[in-house]
Amino acid sequence: MHYQHNRTLALFYCQNVPGAGERERIGLEKEYGQCIRFYPIACSGRLEPVHLLSALENFADAAYLITCPEGMCRYFEGNLRAIKRVMRTQDIISGIGLEKERVGIITGSKEGPKTLAELAKEIFDKVLQMEPSPVLGKGERSYDYCATEAH
Amino acid sequence: MKDVSRLKSVLEKGGFAVTSECGPPKGADPQAVLRKTELLRGKVDSVNVTDNQTAIVRMSSLAACCLIKKAGLDPVLQMVVRDRNRIALQSDILGASAIGIRNVLCLSGDHQSFGNQPDAVGVFDLDSIQFVQAVRNMRDQGIIVGGEPLSHPPDMFTGAAANPFADPMDFRVVRLAKKINAGADFIQTQCIYNMERFDRWLGIARDRGLTEKAYILGGVTPLKSAGMARYMKTRVSGMDVPDQLIRRMEGVSKDKQREEGISICVETIERLKQTPGIRGVHIMAIEWEEAVGEIAERAGLLPRPVIDDQ
């Protein structure tokens, strides 16, 4: 199945998230095509605001981060630091008039862990509700672009 | 008539001095100063004139002192180091002396962030102790900071403030000693509500011989309400209002609280009068100058002695 939508999500995720292996990622990339770009990172604490900003500037309508559950970080507090960095990024983009929701963070749950595939779908469904990013403009990002890339 | 400090005369003659204060108005009307002054005439020896207190812009202390002097009372010029550098401070001392002002109280001043000009620069070129020393050197040695001589020295009875209730407690008397060694002739203290703590502080000062070197006037402020007592306890740094006193204020009905505040104040003065090393009282009735006469009367401080000015 192909998602044929004119939105792009930059999805950064901790490799600790269930179902976040190499094989699963390749499968998801096939499924979503250019609509979601997947960026596995060793620890969500390594993500810097500049990565999120760069994604929003260059191709993404939204940039999200998925972390491992609280207390499960291999580096102890990587996922806690990630929250603060995402909040800082939200402040920066709202300073130029972009909606805060274009950047977000999902902290995995210990009790009911979800797979990368499930979370990707949830986040992307949310992105589909958003207007196209005013940074990227409506015109350039046609339905065809996404659809073509997806094949 | 020669200009003399009435405060100095009373103290030197061994009297128990009474001072009060007058906050200049947030405006240029001289009557605002004179109205307050009239409430104090005959009730006190000298009137402290605050210097942009709580860092709020008001009529200058020097000008208000001049008005009070003309009205025939003895002003104490309060000067803070927050707003003027050493050039301006020393210049104002000379000017004040020239117009017959004979008392100065050298203070740090409330920080500018508290007032209505929080964007102002805080000067703090000298601190209050260095300022006391500068005034004394001007008066006694006829020199300014740096050693240059004056053509004519100022005549200033020089005072400083002390807060027995701030921290660190052990260091409070050391700081008093520094102020007295710097040349303070008299000391006016922060409002006293905790008499036990005040006695401890004064005891150490007495042991160090400080009460022999300077005249110490205990500060008192009548409480207007239980709310004011609570506010002073919790919101004013370096103010010690014991819970027992707050309960006493709360124990009377609202319309009787002012009366109770005056009674507490009178009792404090009665104790201060019996305290060795205390040479007077400084009654700070904040925006309540009417109360000063009643307090002085009930505390047996009236009539004020007649000083021969000739």
Next chain:
Amino acid sequence: MITAQQKPIDEIRGMLVPYKRILVLGCASCVAECAAGGQKETAMLASTLRMKAKMNNEDVIIQEHTLDRQCVKDFVVTLDDIIGSYDAVLSLGCGAGVQAVAEMFSEIPVIPGLNTEFIGETRAQGLWVENCLGCGDCMLYYFGGVCPLARCSKQLFNGPCGGSVGGKCEINPDVDCAWQKIIDRLSRFGALDRLETIYPPKNWSRKQGGGPRKIIREDQQR
């Protein structure tokens, strides 16, 4: 080190209005340590400005570059090759960096992107505190290694004032009373008697009385 914080984005954009080709210039020294103007922050600000320009359909070129030290001529001179492509520099250096760049390139406007704050230390990650005013006449010996000029709100040389309570300053309970620290430290070394003498009025000519200061060291010159 010198600490700084980025100016609000609207203020920065306001200053950039007349310019079409902008170089956002970072500095990898002090302002990188305080996370205000290093390579990372320079990239973030440039990206943010480009996004805003795109949102407004503004036709501008915004590029970034970071020098090792903006306040040292030997580093600033390396801009010679690229600066011709721009009609303004948005400097993320401290005030010294901004002026060093401006001094060297007199034809091009250099706009400050930071507010330079103070000389301070990094006390913890994300926490910088002021502790030196650069007065030109260090008094730390007398005050047990705590500067009353930089750290007492009233710059008292003979403190503490009557507003010191529980080790905190009257202006704000988040501010430590420098004088409590001075007294605590000196009593630990048994040197509290240093405070019995009156510290004399400060010689401010070492800081500002002589106009802008300069250090000349012939042995360091070519």
